[in-house]
Amino acid sequence: MNIHTDKVGIIGSGSWATAIAKMLLENVSEINWFFRKESTIKQFKKNKHNPRYLDEVEFDISRINFYKDVTRLVKESDILIMVVPSAYLPDILSEIKTDISDKYILSGIKGIVTDKNLLVAQYLHTDFNVPYENLGVLAGPCHAEEVAREKLSYLTVAAIDEQQAAKFAYLVQCDYIFTTLSDDIWGTEYAAVLKNIIAIAAGIAHGLRYGDNFHAVLISRAIQEMKRFVDTVHPIHRDIKSPAYLGDLLVTSYSQFSRNRTFGTMIGKGYSVKAAQLELNMVAEGYYASKSIHKINEKYKVNMPITETVYKILYDKVPPARAFTQLTKKLR
Incomplete structure (x- = not known):
């Protein structure tokens, strides 16, 4: 995984997704980012910040490819970072009209898929055939508001394979984000x-x-x-x-x-x-x-x-x- 050339797509637009976008842009040249509403995208482009969350974080919008079509974002991304509330994840995934089983997926979702009582990694594996080897989990302790202010924070990146965990970690670590690795995704x-x-x-x-x-x-x-x-x-x-x-x-x-x-x-x-x-x-x-x-x-x-x-x-x-x-x- 080459962090300078791989196409990274964010599915989610809340405060934690916004914080992750800030981290990613410390390491990659550009990102793909899904927003449900065209009006939100227009406001973002005009004001150079997420209009609803962490508005103190100003982005270089020339480095962001905005998508209203989640299927198109998935097709044009090699790595997906999922950061939607767990209760909404099944609805979002039902809108994706392409196979995701060959994608590398990092979950920043701190919840459980309630209608199936499955962890996000389990759900992606059982319902969408994503190999566990392609999955990672992004854990705290870390609040989006402190990332926005570049307060020193620590993240744990978990994956079955430590090398894969390290590759995911490279995407988010920077001067104010330290990462540790784990093989304990469950x-x-x-x-x-x-x-x-x-x-x-x-x-x-x-x-x-x-x-x-x-x-x-x-x-x-x-x-x-x-x-x-x-x-x-x-x-x-x-x-x-x-x-x-x-x-x-x-x-x-x-x-x-x-x-x-x-x-x-x-x-x-x-x-x-x-x-x-x-x-x-x-x-x-x-x-x-x-x-x-x-x-x-x-x-x-x-x-x-x-x-x-x-x-x-x-x-x-x-x-x-x-x-x-x-x-x-x-x-x-």
């Missing part, structure tokens, strides 16, 4: 899914006015819960204290930029799920993930009190205060 993806659920729990606790002492216990128990689950679902040697697991959990649970924590805070303060979603005006992946993990865990039966508490609040409509009173007893 654990890395599941960790990215679970940390969003835990961040909702942290937000609910904040909304209910629990203090820092409780938050510390919540997160320390959460990393144990994450380890139990990923070790059961995909038992390989992994260091759960690594940035892709513990680091991403911490930043998502504590950061002001975390949409999942913000969503949880609104739920803790008494917002309904629908009202919180409308006010947030962004997708909180943990909402969808909590239902999928609940379904998956019906098979594995891992002890997951925090994740189950979030599910009960969001889907069984158990009042947050009551649910957390019960949770506090389980965290002793």
